[in-house]
Amino acid sequence: MKISKLLLITCILFLGINLQAQKHFTRTGKITFSSEAPLEKIEASNQKATSIIDLETGKMEFAVLIKAFQFEKALMQEHFNENYMESDKFPKAIFKGAIADLTKIDFSKDGDYPTKVKGKLTIHGESNEIEVDGTINIKDGKISASSNFEVAVADYKIKVPAVVKDNIAKTVQISVNMNYELFKKKNDHLTQKN
Numbered sequence: 001m002k003i004s005k006l007l008l009i010t011c012i013l014f015l016g017i018n019l020q021a022q023k024h025f026t027r028t029g030k031i032t033f034s035s036e037a038p039l040e041k042i043e044a045s046n047q048k049a050t051s052i053i054d055l056e057t058g059k060m061e062f063a064v065l066i067k068a069f070q071f072e073k074a075l076m077q078e079h080f081n082e083n084y085m086e087s088d089k090f091p092k093a094i095f096k097g098a099i100a101d102l103t104k105i106d107f108s109k110d111g112d113y114p115t116k117v118k119g120k121l122t123i124h125g126e127s128n129e130i131e132v133d134g135t136i137n138i139k140d141g142k143i144s145a146s147s148n149f150e151v152a153v154a155d156y157k158i159k160v161p162a163v164v165k166d167n168i169a170k171t172v173q174i175s176v177n178m179n180y181e182l183f184k185k186k187n188d189h190l191t192q193k194n
Helices: 002-021 074-084
Strands: 023-036 041-054 059-065 092-099 111-123 126-139 142-152 171-179
Touching: 023 059, 041 074, 041 142, 041 171, 092 126, 111 142
Parallel strands: none
Antiparallel strands: 023 041, 023 171, 041 059, 059 092, 092 111, 111 126, 126 142, 142 171
16 A cells, blocks of 8 residues: 555656656747838847747747837837837737647757747737747757747737838848746746736
8 A cells, every 4th residue: 555655656746747847938038120121220129038838738938028129229119119019008929829840849859940830929919820930949958949030010000100101111020039948836927817
């Protein structure tokens, strides 16, 4: 009887550790965007993106505070937050989705794994289904993820006044770079529940 209880406890502990080891996160992910229009190029970066990835299911989530984007010019940053993104009203951009071809990635083996990620991207209070190409990199047991894609400003109902329409591109190039760590806390939520 004692041996079976010990075995049961060992199995429960092993499964708990194994399930927890499947999740990795970051709070220092980097997201940059670039808008290249006829009259002006606008670039900004944010190095405070949070993300979590579940290696078992392939689920991924990203959250980024809009006000944390840094611009070269303070006036651009002010206009971005107040006039276009309305960041007091819509403080975060969020992605919830999953790796589409998870079985092609061997998380125990070093290498670059091209992949597709599908999910819902919410910006400026508007949500759209997206599918983007990305790369999962495994090196010495560490996981990183990157992607470059574009979004149409109109898809997220971001209004661009006619007077500056030649300053802001209709599509914005987005670059995502995440370096993940092992997720250790069970109750550490990275995104707010809606």
